Amino acid sequence: MPFLEIRNLEKRFGTVDVLKGINLAIDEGGFLVLVGPSGCGKSTLLNTIAGLETITKGEIHINGRDVKNLHPSERDIAMVFQSYALYPNMTVAQNIAFGMEIRGVPKEERDKAVSEVSEILQIKHLLSRKPSQLSGGQRQRVAMGRALVRRPLVFLFDEPLSNLDAKLRVDMRTEIKRLHQSMKTTIVYVTHDQIEAMTLATRIAVLKDGLLQQFGTPAEIYNSPANMFVADFMGSPAMNLIPVSVEKSGNDLRLSMPQRSGSPLTLALPGGAGRIAKHAGRNVIFGIRPEALTDPDGADRNSPGVVTSECQIEVVEPAGSDTFAITHLGGKEVVARLRADAKVSPGKKAMLAFNLDKAVFFDPGTEQRIV
Amino acid sequence: MSAASPETAMKTTSWTRILIYAVLIVFVIYYLLPLYVMLVNSLKPLDEIRQGDMLALPQQFTIEPWLSAWSTAQIGVQPTGLRPYFLNSIIMVAPAVAASTLLGALNGYVLTKWRFPGDNLVFTLMLLSCFIPFQIVLIPMAKVLGLLGLAGTTWGLSLVHAVYGIGFTTLFFRNYYEAFPTELVRAAMIDGASFFQIFRRILLPSSGPIIVVTVIWQFTNIWNDFLFGVSFADSYSLPMTVALNNLVSSSTGVKEYNVHFAGAILAALPTLIVYIVSGRYFVRGLMAGAVKG
DSSP states (O other): OOSEEEEEEEEEETTEEEEEEEEEEEOTTOEEEEEOSTTSSHHHHHHHHHTSSOOSEEEEEETTEEOTTSOGGGTTEEEEOTTOOOOTTSOHHHHHHHHHHHTTOOHHHHHHHHHHHHHHHTOGGGTTSOGGGSOHHHHHHHHHHHHHTTOOSEEEEESTTTTSOHHHHHHHHHHHHHHHHHHOOEEEEEESOHHHHHHHOSEEEEEETTEEEEEEOHHHHHHSOSBHHHHHHSSSSOOEEEEEEEEEETTEEEEEEOBSSSSOEEEEETTOSTTTGGGTTSEEEEEEOGGGEEOGGGSOTTOTTEEEEEEEEEEEEEOSSEEEEEEEETTEEEEEEEETTOOOOTTSEEEEEEEGGGOEEEOTTTOBBOO | OOOOOHHHHHHHIIIIIHHHHHHHHHHHHHHHHHHHHHHHHHTSOHHHHHTSOTTSOOSSOOOHHHHIIIIISOBTTBOOOSHHHHHHHHHHHHHHHHHHHHHHHHHHHHHHHSOOTTHHHHHHHHHHGGGSOHHHHHHHHHHHHHHHTOTBSHHHHHHHHHHHHHHHHHHHHHHHHHTSOHHHHHHHHHTTOOHHHHIIIIIGGGOHHHHHHHHHHHHHHHHHOOHHHHHHBOTTSOOHHHHHHHHHTOOSSOOOHHHHHHHHHHHHHHHHHHHHHHHHHHHHHHHHHHHHO
16 A cells, blocks of 8 residues: 555646646655656646645545545645745744644643754754845755744645755755655655656656656656656656667668668667567657767676767767767667766867667657567 | 036036026915915004004904904804814814725725725726716715714714725735735735735735825825715814805804915914824825835
8 A cells, every 4th residue: 555645636727737637656755756847747746746736526535535625734744845944933942833833732742842843953043033134055954944844744845945046956866865764754745846756756746737747766757758748848858869760781770860861870779679670661760878878998898788889970078977969860869978088179080989778769750668 | 327527517506597596486486475364464463453554564463353253253153263173174074084095995905905806996986986076976875864863963974085095005005016016915915815915914004195195185185074074064063274265254243364374374284284294204105105116
C-alpha cells in the first residue's frame, strides 16, 4: 500500500482542464518531485494534495486515509511556499510556533519544539527577529522550520528555492536532501528546474499540459524517457533529437542523417538488427545525450556500442570542466560534450564518438519512444 | 536617473526657487487667513470687532467668547452652549467609525481572500453606494429608522453613518488586501487557523496604514456631516455641526461674532487634531496602497 496515492485526479477551473487524470503513488519516506514547464499544472497538483484547491474528480490518499474532503489543517501535511509566506507581524519563533499555538499546544512544549527545530536549521540566533530583518536564505530556513516543527506525514514544497540566488540555491538543495535523509519523511516537491528534480528525487513525475508524461526514478527518466518532451526537458544541455532514416545494408542496419554539406553521415548500428530492426526503411528520431557524443579518447572504452565518425564542428564552447562542441546533423544543432582539453576548433572537422548503447529512438509522429 | 550636479542645483536655487517659494507663501497666506481671522476675533470683545478691523490683533485679550460658546450661548431655545452637542457628535462618530471600519475590513478580507462566484458583482454594488447622493436616501432612511425605533436618536444617526460608510471602507480595504499575499492566508489555513483567526492574527496586524486612512476619512466625513444630522436628529440629539448652525443663525438678540468664531473653531477642532496626529500616516497609507498594488 503506497503512502501517498493519487488516483485519476482531475481539476477544472471553469472550462479549463488543468489536471487531466493524474495517477501517482509513492512509498513512505519517498521524495517525489513534480517537474514541468510553467502552466503544466504541477503547482495545482500540489495544492490539491494540500487541500488548498478542491478537486473535480478522483481521490487522494495519505497513509491509507482518503483526504479529499478534509480541511488542509486536518490532512497532517506541512507546506513550504515559494514566497516563504512568513507572517510579517510575528517574530521567527512566533512564526514557527503559530500552528501549535492555534492547536492549543502548551507554551513549554511549543518553546521546546521551536528550540529543537531552530537547532537543526541553525536559526537559533534569529528567533526574536521579524521576517523583514532576515535575508532570503534565512527566510527559507524559517519557512522550513515552520514545516518541520509540525512533524507531519508529508512535506509539500512549492518551488522553495526559486527566489534564491544561484549559489545559495545549490547549498539549500543539499541541505534539503540532507534533511530528508535524516528525517525520512515523505516529501512532494514542485520545481521547474530539472537539475533540482534529478538531484533530490527518488521518484520524478514529469507533467505537461495537465497530463503525466512519465513517472519513474531519476535514472529511468533520464536514460529511458517515455517521449520526446521528457527527453528534451530533462538534462542540461538537452538531449540531441536528430531526424534519421534507418537503412538496411545486407544484414546490418545503419542510421543516415544529412549534414549541412557533403554526403549524409551514416552510423552502423552494432549488434545487428536487434533493437530497431522492425523500423528498417523508416524515418525515426534518434536521441542521444551530449555526454554520449564525445571525442574518441573520452568515450567509454568498455561500451561495445561506440561508433566514431567525422563531423563538421561549427561552434566550440569551453565550460571549464567540459568543452561543448556544436555540429549540425539531420537539420538540427547537435551538442557534443568533450573532455576539457579535447582538440577541436570551429570550422574544422573532428572525430566524434557516438555511444549507440545509450541512444534512444522515437516515433516522429507520436513522439513516443519506440526503442 | 543620475543625480543632478551641484552646479545645476545651485542655478535652480536662484530665480525659479524664489518664484516657487513666493507662490507657495501666497497660497499659505490665502489658506491660513480665514483661520487667522477666526482665531483673532474669537479672542476679542464684541466692541472691538464692531470697530471694523477684522485683521487686527486683539487689544483687549479675552477668552470669554470661548467659554460662552462652550457652555452658555443660546442654541435654538436652550442656553446650553455647544457642550452637549459636542458630546452628541462624539457619541455619534465613535461607534459609526469603529463599526464601518471593522465591517469594511471584513468585507475586504472576504472579497479578496475568500472569493466566491459573483464576488466582483457584490464589490461593484458596494462601490456604487459610494456614489449615491445623500439626498436620495433621506426618505427611505427615515422610514427605516422609524421602523427600528431609532428616529431622532444619536444611535440612529450613528447607524446611518455606519451604513453609508461601508461602501467607502470596503473599497479601501479591498484594494489594500488585494495586494496582501494570498500565500500567507494559505499558510495560516494549513496551520489550522480559522476564518476569524486568520483575519485577526494575520491580516489585521498588517493593516495599520489602511486603518489610519479609513479612520481619518470616516471621522472627518461623519463629524462634518450636516444633512443627516439636520434630517434625523431631534433637538436633543443634534450633532455639533447642526448646533453650530443654530448658534450662528439664531435670530434673536445681538450677533455675537466673537462667540460664533469660537464655536466654529470648536466644531472644527477634532478633525484638525485627527489630521495633525495621524496626517503623516494618512499620506504614508495612501502611498503604501499605491506602490504595493
